[in-house]
Amino acid sequence: MNTSGHAAEDVRDAADGLRLAPFRGLRYVPERVGSLSAVMSPPYDVVVRPDGLLHLESADPHNIVRLILPQAITAGTRHRKAAVTLDRWLADGVLAPDREPALYVYEQEGDGILQRGIIGALELSTPDEGVVLPHEDVMPHVVEDRAALMRTTAANLEPLLLTYVGDTGNDADQVIDRAVLGEPLLSTTTEDGFHHRLWAVTDPAEQAAAAGELRRHQALIADGHHRWATYLRLREEHTAPGPWNYGLVLLIDTARYPLRVRAIHRLLNRLPVADALAALGDSFRVRRIERPLPTALEALESASAEGNAFLLAGDGAFHLVDRPDPDLLSRTIRADRPEAWRTLDATVLHSTLLDHVWHIPDAPEDIAYIHDTEAAVAQAERRGGTAVLMHPVREEVVRDLARQGVTMPRKSTSFGPKPATGLVLRSLALD
Template sequence: MATIIPLKGLRYDEDKAGDIKDLVTPPYDVIDAAAQEAYYRRSPYNIIRLEYGKKFPADNDTDNRYTRAADFFRRWQAEGVLRQEDEPALYLYQQQFNVGDQTLVRSGFICCVKLEPYENGVVLPHEETMPKHKADRLALMQACRANFSPIFGLFSDPARKIDDLLLRAFRDLPPAIDFTDEQGNGHRLWVIKDTAVQREVQRLMEAQRILIADGHHRYETALKYARENPDKPAAAYVMMTLVNLYDPGLVILPTHRLVLNGALDGLELLAALREDFIVEKLPYSEVSRVTEVMFNLAGIKGKGNTAHRQVFGLYTGKGEFFSLLLKDESLLDSKMPAGRSKAWRSLDVSVLQNLILENILGINREALAGGEAVKYTRDEKEAVLAVDEGRCNMAFLMNPTLIAEVTEVAAKGEKMPQKSTFFYPKLITGLVINKF
């Protein structure tokens, strides 16, 4: 089903551009203003100038972040800072990172994937998107005619045939890129120009469907761009990093919810929650022990007949932690939206959104999409500090969505609520560029 092709990627020439670790960034959607400024200072050739350029008060139709990105892109190619591969390649990409006390390695490969509308069932989404982000990405694509960062896609290969093929081919060869980023994560890239290996990977991928793990806005933007440019064959493909669902380094972390305002005070909120949830105060009051709270929640979720019960944490300030455990699974049928699969209704994030954010706090999907009612963080300690410092009224601490839950919901053609998953670590931007 899935059609992939190698690409003649553009890569930095480190002799001209400098050390690769000073040239790359995380994806644009996790970069705040302070990080953007730091990447600008790190190198005059940092990919931030292409992928997520600054805005200025004097910006106009002919001089703005998109036109400046296009100008940098042209100049860097002309100066040899960016050089195109002499022949099409696939790229084996490995990331080494720590989760808790474990060191893991996640392997994937970078290629171009033929764009398919979701209804074709070849490329599947799992999360909702927001229009303003797609408008930004489309303007950049129109100005530069390139993909600066790969979409993160997943495929299902239990026998790990593709993984083994790529790893065998390059087991004894040094990588073309090898560095450690500021987070302490390692990155290695091998360039695969062997046409026999490429053809075999293409053949094996023909039986696959691809699930978008990260990059829904960029994928939908690429679809729109392709429809607007039917005379440009290269626009029919988008750059992806594909990772096997059975890769031992595939990790999902939770995304916690920060509620900026609520109509109920603490006692009213707890009383309302007790209608549908078992509310238990947790015996932890220090920010330094928040991680223990999360382990406590995970333990509740995994116990006996609560294995499939929805549970998350609530912090209301002043050291007040609570666990919220759904009283009965029958509530999924009686109170969750009709017309949704059991897999979707059973998600922690779906239960939180519908039974608490909407039904109790009055925060509907439009308010969520606007971004003014709820903010997000991946750091549970930051969630607690945000409440204590008055930046939000309360924080809901989530357990991670399981990979099996993601695939089951996507296979049924449904989308999870936004910010349901955080595949860790993020893919680095700037290792390979796909120029149309």
């Protein structure tokens, strides 16, 4: 098996691996919207800034953000609003189901990346089955919100991003290669410069070839832990076999199309930088780094190669925090986890700094998770808080911990590029 530099992947028995099924996708009708790019959105958890939400809402009255992040005063009203909006768009012909069940080949290209994968309805499995491997903890309030939205709309509005490691020239890759020779269902370029194309694989023989290959593999959740937890919760509510036993996913063979792994930064809304630095005392080494941001990030990368390191921002400067006191780490980090988990930056941040040194409550009003580095710094400066900038974890570390059944602290990694939301939806009423 060719792992191409990735951690070795377990090959599953045919009955035990990923079970991907075709479905009748819901897609935008191009004639009913201004443009396909105007109705698309990043995943819901990337659209964190109000200005980003307003930008998407104003791009087109039918932008998908009105379904994935509906705006209203109460949660129940938001979810009902999304369901009403979805029903209206279906009735008006803004969205329409494809005539035949399909697996969808999805291509993203931009920023030096070419990524292709297969979108389908994946049969759900529990962590004990070892088929789909989560690697991060989830926040209960987010799972509850996503479950209420999915329950009310009876739809999977955006796919999870899952990765597996395939052999060279495997059947699934060949299905992808043949599909992209044909005319795509859609082709569009989003404002981030990424070009998106989608093909439907409707031939039962091609569907069987791809599905047969995937049944040999397990997958790592690269993006979408909360939505996966939501799928499992809703399956428990629907005990009879049916559409709730499946969830919408995008599967990428990272032996062929390696993903980029980026960090997710923390914004401590109520902790000024001065207070954060004062609380550190002598337990970490602290060095002030003058702007610009790229210079500070280079210093963070160098320090991370030698051990745990963080970059604090929010007071108009950058502060490199590294070389934690070993005695402090031994007192604050649980000993019943693998060494790879104990030495993660995210583990040290949450167990040592947030819980022990800074005493930051684990609540949304105290901690925000932000993917964009510049946005994290800008928000910290605007709010008088502290941005904790992180260095990314290597994919092989993530995969190895997941195989051991060990979850990382929430929002430890950001794999990408993430699939655009709005290309294809899955209605549970149609399956």
